[in-house]
Amino acid sequence: MALFNPLKLGNITIANRIGMSALTRNRSTDTVPNEVMQKYYVQRAAGGTGLIVTEGTLITRQGTEWPQAPGIWDKAQVAGWKKITDAVHETGGKIYCQLWHLGRVSHPEAPQQIAAGVPVYAPSAIPARGGKFRFLPGRPGYVTPTEIPDPTVIIAQFKQAAINAKAAGFDGVELHGANGYIVAQFLDSTANKRTDKWGGSPENRARFALETLKALVEVWGPNVSMKISPAGGYNDVGMPLQETIETFGYLLREADKLGLSYIALMRYGAALDPEFDGKKRATQHDVVGTFSPYLEKTHIFVNCEVTPVEAEELVSSGTAAGVFFGFPYVTHPDVARRIAAGKPLDNVPNVAHLYGAEGVDPAIGYVDYKEAVY
Template identity: 80%
Template sequence: MSLFTPLKLGDVTIQNRIAMSALTRNRSTETVPNDIMLKYYLQRARGGAGLIVTEGTLITRQGTEWPAAPGIWDKSQVAGWKKITDAVHEAGSKMYCQVWHLGRVSHPKAPEQIAAGVPVYAPSAISARGGKFRFLEGHPGYVTPTELPDPTVIIAQFKQAAVNAKEAGFDGVELHGANGYIVHQFLDSNSNKRTDQWGGSPENRARFALETLKALIEVFGHNVSIKLSPSGGYNDMGMPLQETIDTFGYLLREADKLGLSYVTLVRYSAGQDPEYEGVKRATNFDVVATLSPFLTKTHLFVNSGVTPAEAEELVSRGTAAGVFFGFNIIVHPDLGRRIKEGKPLDNVPDVHHLYGAEGVDPAIGYVDYKEAVY
């Protein structure tokens, strides 16, 4: 099977083309990676994932909807991640840290945002619709952010996060450019109304992503990647089709010159297409067919709803270098082995404990999925 051929990504080689997508699970201990997270990632490394990408990992204190999301800004977090990367490497997999800044979808009254002592910054002072901060009184939604005076400040935070990730033993970093977070907010003309060099034209709106990638490359060389969701409407994103193609096409064409290890394109998903005021937000089009031609030198990974059979077809035809799995790898820690040995994918997701629950054992719905009998 083509899925089980090695692939060189930057300076490292992964054992197969099966990758674990970044998946928010909300299990850290006050932003510090812990032993239950180690078990979670190790299960999937032993289960045959060639590449593992962490859940979104915060580069600085932010008022996220996910209060138990991990960070990578201090030494205790670095030490926690180092235990995990060591275990994953010993199991034969490689591991990237997905570096994450939320931009406008933080909340100013969240404890971590208050502790940070800074406003909720975004490209422009435009609120996203939606949001639900369940741990705050009244369960408020998103609020209007403060326009970021100098975007290079956040770029410097991304670079420091990469420095920390390298100390933690990661093989590379993946820039979270999807799902309506800060990189995506700069790209989208509805969330970015700036009139300086960081807004306006597709070239200017892509500047933040490209300059951040260059900063990460200064730390990790070619072991840098980016995840993009051009069709996604999550967190109130979405532009008209031609503007989407112009913007992401320019970004991909320029990113292709940087020598990245890979680019992940997230396909359209109904689950990432929320409805605001009776209107669907996403731009539904064939992301891979439309945008992959802009990449001529960089490995492409495909994400969102890919079945094992389709994954094999994508790789064998050369459409993609590899495939990221999400829900399937959550509920099947031995996904790689199951695919290789033809075992059924028969575990049922525990949706009630996907993100954990207060007062509930964090192992439930996290590390208690059964492996197949071999």
């Protein structure tokens, strides 16, 4: 199977073309990676995964909807991640850190945002619709953010997070440019109404993503990647099709010049397409077919609802260098081994514990799924 051929990514080689995409699991200890997280990642590395990308990892203290999301801005977090990367490497696995800034989808009343002592920052003072901060009284939604005075300050935070990720022993970093978070907010004309060099034209709206990638490359060289979701929808982003093509086309043409290890293209996913005022938010189109031509040098990974059969077709045809599986990894630590052996992905998810549950052992629904008999 072409899916199980090795692949050179930057200056590392992964054993196969199967990646585990970032999956928020909300299990850290006050933003510090812990032992149960180590077990989770080691299980999935031992299950034959070519490349693991961590859950979204906060580059600075922010008021996320997931209060136990991990960070990588201080020494305790770096030490916690180092235990995980060392253990993953002992199994022969490879692991990237996904670098994450929420932008406007933080909440000012979240304890971490209060502790940060700064407002919720975004490209423009435009609130996203939706949100549900379950741990706050009344389960409030998103609020109007404060416009970022100087975006280079956030870029510097991304660069420092990349430096910290290197100290933590990762093999590379992935810039989270998808799903309506800060990079996507800068790209999207419905979230970014700036009139300076960071807004307006597609070139200006792509500036934040490109300058951030350049900063990460300064730290990591070719072991830098980016995930994008041009179809939009999630967290209230999405542009008309022609504007989407112009914006993301420019972004990818320029990113292709930076020597990145890969770009992950997220296809349209119905589960990530909210409805507002009786209308679906996303701009449905063929993301892979539309944007692949803009990447001549950079490996393409396809993400979102890929089946094992389709994964093999994507790689064997040359459409993609690799694929990412997301939700199957929640319930199957051994996705890659199952695919290789022709075993089904048939573990039943414990949805109630997808993000953990207060007062419940964090291992439940996290590291307690069975492997197949080979």
